[in-house]
Amino acid sequence: MPLVTSVNSHSIAVMLLTLLALFLFSREKIPLETSSLFIIVALTVGFTIFPYQYQNTAIHAIDFFSGFGHEALIAVCALMVAGQGLVRTGALEPVGRLLSRLWSVYPKLSLLLTLILGATLSAFVNNVPIVILLLPILTTVSIRTNTSASKVLMPMGFATLIGGMSTTIGTSTNLLVVSVAVDMGLKSFAMFDFFLPVAVAGAFAIAYLWLVVPYFIKERKPPFSDTSPRIFTAKLMIPADSVSENQALEQLVAKTDGMMRVLRIHRNSSDIYLLPNSKTIIKADDMLVVEDTPENLKSFETILGAVLYTSLGAVDEAHPLMEKEQQIAEVIISQGSRLNNTMLSQTRFLERHNLVALALHRPGKKTETLFKGMADIYLKVGDVLLIQGKSEHIVELKKNRELLVLDATSDLTHSKQAPWAFFIMFTIIAISALGILPIAISATLGVFLMFVTSCINWKDASNALNTQVILIVVASLALGQALLKTGAASYLAHLFILATEGSSTTFMLSGLMLLMAIMTNIVSNNAAAVIGTPIAIGIAQQLNLPAEPFVLAVLFGANMSYATPMAYKTNLLVMTAGGYTFNDFLKIGIPLIIIMWVVLSWTLTILYDL
Template sequence: MELVTSINSHSLAVMLLTVFALFLFTREKVPLETSSLFILVALTVGFTVFPYTYENTTIHAIDFFSGFGHEALIAVCALMIAGQGLVRTGALEPVGRVLSKLWGSYPKLSLLLTLVVGATLSAFVNNVPIVILLLPILTAVSIRTKTSASKVLMPMGFATLIGGMSTTIGTSTNLLVVSVAVDMGLKSFGMFDFFLPVVIAGAFAMLYLWLVVPYFMNERKAPFSDTSPRIFTAKLMIPEDSISQDQPLDDLIAKTDGMMKVLRIHRNSTDMYVLPNSKTIIKAEDMLVVEDTPENLKTYETVLGAVLYTSLGAVDDEHPLMAEEQQIAEVIISQGSRLNNTTLSQTRFLQRHNLVALALHRSGKKTETIMKDMGDINLKVGDVILIQGKSEHITELKKSRELLVLDSTADLAHSKQAPIAFFIMFGIVAVAALGILPIAISATLGVFLMFLTNCINWKDASNALNTQVVLIVVASLALGQALLKTGAASYLAHLFVSAMQGSSTIFMLSGLMLLMAIMTNIVSNNAAAVIGTPIAIGIAQQLNLPAEPFVLAVLFGANMSYATPMAYKTNLLVMTAGGYTFNDFLKVGIPLTIIMWASLTWLLMLFYNL
């Protein structure tokens, strides 16, 4: 990359667009997909209207779409689909079952083992499936032992992030940094080229997560700490001379402000029943079968002049409302979930699974209890729905792997394709690690084999692929390309070196890593990594030093997504399941960032003789 110490109009425009992009990526109200698409449109339209020529070569605006066919994006998408195969088949179930058994007898040792297992698996598989595997286990243990899950869920989530940092395929961030560096002429990193420094630094971090965090982390109540059933089926008997006698059903429902939902009507206290119709005339001794909360049922009884009954008789202290064979559970909307960006009504989720939604919780918002329009709320990643239904229906929901279900059981579904999916994923990693095939090709081959062996279907694949990830990767690659070709990356590298004039090399390296760590907790980690990589190479060239340690500083820093819940998608899952606050992430994540930053700075200095 040619040294650039001055700025031109195109490089200035690209830098301003980069700053605006980073601002957009922090806006919760603007979808990340929309921001990414805007960046692509701005670059392509801008360079078409105002062409730019460098070294007698004109930048073709259409080249900014090349990210859609980039090797890194192909690898990211293929690995996401392969990871979905592990989730759908329950290939990691044996690991979960062993951990679940150990937690009952050796909780302290089990926490350490959970952290190590989570980190190890995340070195080769995207950490989302790993968190989805471990969340139900840890939640079930906390419910059974009446302890707070908040002491273990955040350490587990952070352990998977640390593990993902250790190999080239551990995260999409790693794949992007390595690919961009190769595009700029650097030798490709092997899968385990930076494994050792991450393991050493990770060991210090694991001790902190294991021995320190559980002791100073305050106990947090999960969004729905009361696990008693909340919806009851009962009968409202219309006695003689009631104000509701000889009235159409529509009028009775209107008296309850439209809240009451009648399932069926038992006619004249017999076993015969009629399906509810708005024009049905309610007679004396009719029983309206309704399903609702105790408070609402008592309100209906008063408003309608009815008598509330259960199967044992009129409701009183001796015959309270009962919800036999009912179980409640929490459903978390995770990345790739079929409920993401849709509503319960649109998907008919509750009807398909014979469930009732009791409440909805969204991080940073007040928990919404049962209400008429809950089915019309657009769901987002991290939302938690409290559901109730028969035990067999909730078990079936868990087996379907359609959603992340948390309840008091640690039962894990397992299919006959599980060993096949596991060995296919093992083959993907082994073939790439041995250099037989590039990871993009080995992962694509692995996905084909999963289709061939019925481990996944095309619906699973479409659920695994994430528009947000695809667009942020493509937009980041386009921005990185624009920064590089207009000379903006070289100019920013020059500014960085000038600002640190007189500082030691290790101080510059450490400063770059810390800058990336701060950025990744505010904006997208992929954007920070792709923008930072050409700048890192420019810094190394201006210092006449090897570029590898500076590229690794960007890679390590961009993976330190510990200090905010929005920094990484699994942070949101952990936040909702554990009832954490934003300040909890700051309190635990900032010391963890300092540990990893200081350790990795020292290790890069040793490994590269800086």
């Protein structure tokens, strides 16, 4: 990268677009996919209208689409699909079952083991399936032991993030940084080239999460610690001479202020069932099949002059509404869930699984309950639905594995394809670690084998692939390419050196890492990493120092997504299940960032003799 101490109009435009991108990526109300697509469009259209020559070679605007075929994106997508194979088959179920048994006997030791295991697994598998495996186990333990899940869920989530930064395939951020560095002429990092500094820093971090955080963090109630109101299916029998006899159904619904929802009409105690029609005339002995809370059902009974029945008979003080087979559970909307960006009123999810949605909770927002408009709210990652249904229907939902279900049982499903999925994932990692095949190729081969062995199908693969991840990766790669080729990255590196002039190399390295850590908690970690990598290489070249420690400073800093719930998708899952607040992440995450930042700065300085 040539030294650039002045800027041109194109580099200024790219730097301004980069600032705009970072702003857009931090806006919760603007979908990340929309912001990413805008950046791609702005770059391609801008460089088409205003051509630019780079070292006597024109930059072709079409080159900014190259991210869609970039090796890093192929690897990220293939690993996401392969990880879905582990989830769908329950390949990690033996690990979860062992942990579940240990927690009931040695809770303190089990927490340490959970943190170490979560970090270790996340070094090789995306941490989302790891968190999805551990969340139900830890939630069940907290319910059975009458303790707060908030003491353990955040430490577990952070441990998986720490483990993810230790290998080249641990996170998509790592893959991007390594690929961009190779594109710029650096030697490719092997899978375990930076495992040692992360292991050293991780030991301090795990000790903090194990010994300090459980005592420091406040107990938090999960969003639905009170599982009322329960919903019951009952029948309202219209007796002879009732005020509701011989009236249209719409008139009866109007009497309840529109609150009553009639599922069907049981005609005159016969075997004939009618679908509800507003013009249907309700006759004596008709039964209206309705679903609602006990309070509302009793209210409807009084208003309509009806008699309330269940399958066990009439409801009265001696025989209240009780359904022993009914079970409460929470469904958390995770990344890749088919409920994400949908409304309950648009999907037949509840009907297909014979469930009732009682309430909807969104972190930081007011909880919506039944009949309060929750059916018309677009669901987002981190939202949690309180559902009710028969025990067997909840079990079937958990077996489906497309949703993260939390309840009071530790049921873990395990299919006959699980050994195949585990073996294939192990093979993907081994082939890449031994240098036999690049990770993009070994992961793609692994996905093919997942299909051949029926570990996944194409629907599973499409659920695993995430538009948000794909577009943010492509947009970030395009921005990084524009920063590099217009000289903007070199200029920003020069400004960084001027700002830290007179400081030691360790201070510069540490400052770059801290800057990335701050950025990653505000904007996308992938964007921070890809934008920071060419700048880091420019800093190293202008200082005549090896580029590797500066690239690792970017990689490590961009992985420190601990201080805000929106910094990483698993933070949102943990926040929802544990009932955490934004301030909880600040109080626990900032000290963790400081620990990792200080120890990693120190180890990089020693390892590279700076």
